[in-house]
Amino acid sequence: MNIVEIKNLSYKYDKVNVLEDINLQIKKGDFLAIIGPNGGGKSTLLKLILQLLNPQKGKINKLLKEDAFGYVPQNTNLNIDFPITALEVVLMGHIGNKRKFFGYSKDDISCAMHSLEQVGMKEYANNKIGNLSGGQRQRVFIARALCANPQIMLLDEPTASIDVKGQKEVYELLAKLNKNITIVVVSHDISVLLNYAKSVAHVNKNLVFHKLDNINKNLNENEHLCEVELLRALGKQNSCGCGC
Numbered sequence: 553m554n555i556v557e558i559k560n561l562s563y564k565y566d567k568v569n570v571l572e573d574i575n576l577q578i579k580k581g582d583f584l585a586i587i588g589p590n591g592g593g594k595s596t597l598l599k600l601i602l603q604l605l606n607p608q609k610g611k612i613n614k615l616l617k618e619d620a621f622g623y624v625p626q627n628t629n630l631n632i633d634f635p636i637t638a639l640e641v642v643l644m645g646h647i648g649n650k651r652k653f654f655g656y657s658k659d660d661i662s663c664a665m666h667s668l669e670q671v672g673m674k675e676y677a678n679n680k681i682g683n684l685s686g687g688q689r690q691r692v693f694i695a696r697a698l699c700a701n702p703q704i705m706l707l708d709e710p711t712a713s714i715d716v717k718g719q720k721e722v723y724e725l726l727a728k729l730n731k732n733i734t735i736v737v738v739s740h741d742i743s744v745l746l747n748y749a750k751s752v753a754h755v756n757k758n759l760v761f762h763k764l765d766n767i768n769k770n771l772n773e774n775e776h777l778c779e780v781e782l783l784r785a786l787g788k789q790n791s792c793g794c795g796c
C-alpha cells in the first residue's frame with residue numbers, strides 16, 4: 553500500500569531548479585534511504601513531503617492524515633547548553649503549541665516516558681540534554697517525534713556528527729521502529745545505512761529509485777563505500793527498477 557505518491561514534482565528556489573520531474577512512491581513498511589550529494593535536493597524533498605514547502609509543479613498525494621507524519625529535522629533548533637532535561641525535550645514535541653504555559657498532564661508525561669523507553673533512554677529522562685552523547689541526544693529527538701504516534705517518520709541526517717558506533721545504534725533503533733512505522737531517512741552514512749534500508753532513492757535534482765531486496769547488504773561498516781561505488785553496485789542489480 554502506498555503512503556505517499558509523488559508525481560512529476562519539480563521545485564525551484566528563485567530561478568534555480570533544485571528538483572526536476574521527481575516520481576516516487578513510498579510504501580507502508582518501507583525503510584527508505586534518501587542519499588545524494590550536498591545540495592542535491594534531499595532536504596527540499598522531505599520538506600515538500602511534509603508540506604513545509606509547496607510543490608510548484610507536479611503532485612504529492614498523501615494517503616495518511618497529516619498527524620501520521622513524524623519529522624526529525626536536520627538541525628534541531630535547540631541550544632544544548634540550555635538546562636533542559638531529556639524528558640522536557642520530548643514533552644516539548646508532544647505539547648506542540650497547544651498548552652505551552654500550563655504545564656504537563658500525567659498522560660503527557662507517561663506518553664513521553666513511554667517514548668523514551670522505546671528509544672532506550674528512559675533512565676536518562678532527568679539528565680540534561682547537553683550532558684548526553686550525540687547518539688543519545690538523537691534518540692531523544694526521535695522519542696520526541698514518536699510521542700505523536702506517527703505511522704511514518706522522516707529523519708533528516710539523524711547521524712550527522714555521530715561516531716560509527718552511535719550511527720549504528722540510531723539505525724538499529726530505526727530498524728526496530730520500522731516493525732510498526734515506515735521510515736524515510738536522509739543520510740550520507742551509506743555503508744552503515746545500507747545494512748538497514750529496504751530501498752534507496754538517489755536524489756541529485758532527479759531521483760533514481762532502487763529496491764535493495766537482492767543486494768548483499770552485509771557490508772562491513774568499516775569498509776567505506778563511496779556513493780559512486782554504491783551506485784555502480786546498485787546498477788548491476790536487476791531489481792533496481794530504474795531501467796539501468
Ligand SMILES: Nc1ncnc2c1ncn2[C@@H]1O[C@H](COP(=O)(O)OP(=O)(O)OP(=O)(O)O)[C@@H](O)[C@H]1O
Nearest residue numbers: 565566570588589590591592593594595596597755
Ligand atoms: N531556502 C532556500 N533558498 C534558496 N536556496 C535554497 C534554500 N534551501 C536550499 N536551497 C538550495 O537548494 C539546493 C538543495 O538544497 P537541499 O538542502 O535540499 O540539499 P541537500 O541534498 O539536502 O543537501 P545537504 O546534503 O548538503 O544537506 C542547494 O543548492 C541549496 O543551496
